[in-house]
Amino acid sequence: MLNEKLHLYIEGLVHERNSLLTEMEQYATAHNIPIMELTGIETMLQLLRIHRSKKILEVGTAIGYSALRMAYGIPETHIVTIERDEERIQLAKEFIGRSGLAQQITLIEGDALDAAEAVSSHAPFDAIFIDAAKGQYKKFFEIYSNNLCDGGMIITDNVLFKGLVAESEIESKRTRNLVKKIDEFNRWLMDHPDFDSVILPVGDGVAVSKKRGERK
Numbered sequence: 761m762l763n764e765k766l767h768l769y770i771e772g773l774v775h776e777r778n779s780l781l782t783e784m785e786q787y788a789t790a791h792n793i794p795i796m797e798l799t800g801i802e803t804m805l806q807l808l809r810i811h812r813s814k815k816i817l818e819v820g821t822a823i824g825y826s827a828l829r830m831a832y833g834i835p836e837t838h839i840v841t842i843e844r845d846e847e848r849i850q851l852a853k854e855f856i857g858r859s860g861l862a863q864q865i866t867l868i869e870g871d872a873l874d875a876a877e878a879v880s881s882h883a884p885f886d887a888i889f890i891d892a893a894k895g896q897y898k899k900f901f902e903i904y905s906n907n908l909c910d911g912g913m914i915i916t917d918n919v920l921f922k923g924l925v926a927e928s929e930i931e932s933k934r935t936r937n938l939v940k941k942i943d944e945f946n947r948w949l950m951d952h953p954d955f956d957s958v959i960l961p962v963g964d965g966v967a968v969s970k971k972r973g974e975r976k
């Protein structure tokens with residue numbers, strides 16, 4: 761998003777992660793598992809700290825990388841995270857087990873479109889992080905914003921989708937359809953009457969939405 765030189769400069773200033781997180785980053789790269797970009801995740805962690813989020817719902821665990829970044833980075837939080845891919849669930853369990861932070865993370869196994877009941881037993885949440893199937897963002901937002909406290913924050917990743925949302929000509933029909941869905945989500949989100957939202961051009965584009973009202 762930023763000019764490449766500045767982007768590398770900022771990434772170069774981010775502290776090294778511990779050996780487990782570094783191993784996870786390498787695993788994700790080697791096995792094509794999408795995890796949140798470094799500047800995106802650093803931005804999210806900082807927002808969660810400023811917001812003093814204590815209970816966070818994550819939609820899209822993958823191998824548990826972002827859940828563990830939150831658990832390490834904000835020790836007073838509890839993270840409830842949902843994943844439907846069996847292989848990734850097993851990997852997430854292994855990594856979370858090795859981290860020694862299992863008490864901070866609850867993994868819900870299954871499709872987030874059907875997990876509302878399982879999730880509601882952990883509600884309300886101070887913050888929600890949406891990072892699963894991009895074509896379903898609006899549905900995830902609608903289902904889980906019911907579990908967000910007043911004044912709560914929703915962070916949605918990949919809303920600029922490698923800059924493609926601003927492109928008028930995209931060759932692949934599949935990508936074009938996905939970009940259209942993300943663009944529709946962004947417009948819907950910016951006009952949502954219950955949330956104030958902003959899109960930050962960090963990582964792959966991060967939308968930050970704050971629910972109106974005061975947190976009790």
Ligand SMILES: C[S@@+](CC[C@H](N)C(=O)[O-])C[C@H]1O[C@@H](n2cnc3c(N)ncnc32)[C@H](O)[C@@H]1O
Nearest residue numbers: 795796820822825826843844845871872892893
């Ligand atoms: C981008 S990855 C998540 C990355 C993770 N948040 C991180 O940064 O470390 C998206 C994950 O969401 C999962 N996913 C997609 N749609 C889902 C759904 N409807 N329910 C549950 N998981 C879903 C995918 O299997 C994938 O592992």
